[in-house]
Amino acid sequence: xxxxxxxxxxxxxxxxxxxxxxxxxxxxxxxxxxxxxxxxxxxxxxxxxxxxxxxxxxxxxxxxxxxxxxxxxxxxxxxxxxxxxxxxxxxxxxxxxxxxxxxxxxxxxxxx
Numbered sequence: 499x500x501x502x503x504x505x506x507x508x509x510x511x512x513x514x515x516x517x518x519x520x521x522x523x524x525x526x527x528x529x530x531x532x533x534x535x536x537x538x539x540x541x542x543x544x545x546x547x548x549x550x551x552x553x554x555x556x557x558x559x560x561x562x563x564x565x566x567x568x569x570x571x572x573x574x575x576x577x578x579x580x581x582x583x584x585x586x587x588x589x590x591x592x593x594x595x596x597x598x599x600x601x602x603x604x605x606x607x608x609x610x
Contacts, residue, residue: 502541520590529586536562536569536581539592547571547581548595557595570595 515530529538569581
């Protein structure tokens with residue numbers, strides 16, 4: 499289900515880029531090399547990237563500029579990577595962030 503915009507009403511036809519494949523939760527998708535992983539996931543109809551640490555509610559892309567940490571995923575062996583700041587590469591293996599720990603909350607609890 500490709501939801502990518504290839505021709506914009508104001509910007510016109512978008513420049514063609516090298517297409518690459520990657521996996522998300524063991525499913526194969528395509529995107530453009532060096533676009534953000536978040537953009538590639540959105541273009542493929544993926545909205546849920548992880549689940550809230552306490553409630554388990556689905557979380558997705560919120561700010562898309564690296565401030566909110568809602569788009570954390572696991573890339574290879576590295577947990578907590580922000581999809582909005584990660585350039586897409588050929589063969590990238592991405593998994594849902596599931597319910598990641600939040601070190602900020604853990605740190606705050608020590609001082610309360």
